Amino acid sequence: MNAAVNINPFFLPTPLGHLFCMYSTPVNAPIRAKVIYLHPFAEEMHKSRRMAALQARQCAAAGIAVLQLDLTGCGDSWGDFGDARWERWKADVFCAIDWLNNETNNDTSLFIWGLRLGGMLAVDCAKQLPNIAGMILWQPIINGELFINQFLRIKLASEMLSEGQARIGTRQLREQLTAGESVEIGGYFLAAELAQTIATLRLEQMTPFCPIIWIDIVAGAESLPIPAQQKVIQEWKNNGCHLYTRYVVGEPFWMTQEISECPALLTATMEMMEQILQ
Template identity: 45%
Template structure:
């Protein structure tokens, strides 16, 4: 894996004269190893800073698994040029499109746009504009920009509402934004151009979006973690429209808003980015669930780049039979799609969270059986 830091030039204007976007580019050792190309879109305001640790961990894991990942700081954010108070929603969408175009020029690998929180709204908007099909990886996505904006504006109310009417304060803030004025909230100057675009934004995948993976966090740390009703409704709506959309809930802290920088290992393990398998991490788990393979940590599998492909080719080249999977480590048939093996436990077949299925480790005990009924 190699890491390059550089500035991506953009069209300059009166408020952004230098016109540069800071980028971090993680890539496999050789371009022929790219299993996919990923653009990361960070969340809004302070959530971006709280999420840097998790974004870095996920990016490194993806790069180690063979994906090229481009992280871009949007206008006025991080080390990019411009001021946050001058940023507009339109310019942010253009920045994401620019990042996608930059990756497209360097590879024909399948494109994923990975958005966290408000980054999911930007990813969805950019996917509708780029000139090639793409996939969406959504981490705790914001569904309604209008609702998110209202929550953000309430931070202003909390600091000024002593002895004042909250309703009148909110009306005054909206009036200022409608008149083209900026409003300072929690140390960030919010422009009317950014607020207006965010307010109109809705999570609605474009027609050329192929795969949608929705991952969200639950306060529950056990197998009872489930998707929120809103997520379930959206996914069902997209599935009814013929889209390939899946969702998972994993237990862990809301790291984008915790007081201290925190991690959520279960979210890292559950993040898929390969339409040929049900997520590279999930595939690694299934790869390990085979005969005579000892207990292996899921994180160790990720670091050692153990992975499989189904429907024809395996990564070790040992299997040429369609619908058969062989493990890179033990070279024995795996479970998924193998005609000789089937699973006796529902959790292996389910699309539930990887963390729920393996609980931090992967074991071969009592997880599979031959079709004749004998145990592993």
């Protein structure tokens, strides 16, 4: 898209500290919808910044304002990663939505867009936001406990590479977290409270009641969704959730060695948002 957009970086004050935000809006055109973006976890956030920025610009060019938010302890917001807590992140989201609503007409359709763990956070926040127009979920985390276990394995893999063997196993790391101790994983200090909360979350138990755009990246056109994902989607549909699902071919940019893009994901997101906004 060639339409001009405004990109405004700023710090949003909250009761605990300032949150870094990027606000993308159309130039000389009305705002017909608004979106708040919730980033993924730890290093995945940094790997995903380019894709988030590209999508925000495409949305703004189409008249959809986008607020990108760095949560507490992440990116350029206040605090260290060890200060992060799930309920604190939810409070960050609600503060940002209040700001976004004040900046725009309250009747303007509001969407929450989340990538990976940000998708799970979006679904959890939506329970307290009955009037949102919809959610955009990019490759959402399905099972919080499995996700935390995978994150802990990063430490084991790092020790294997540097020392030839891991000094401690996943079970021992989980025991430390259960005992209330923080653990350091890849330069991130993971608080026990945050890990324990995430581990309790299951998407199949969190049916949202707004239209959902769910897009996953797959390796090839013949790839099939994983059974756990199919189970969640079917459970949501059984509970009355209206889902728009799509699979696009591309690289998992949140974990690639180099910063990468997935143009098909950008295109699919815009197409599916237009379906809801019509």
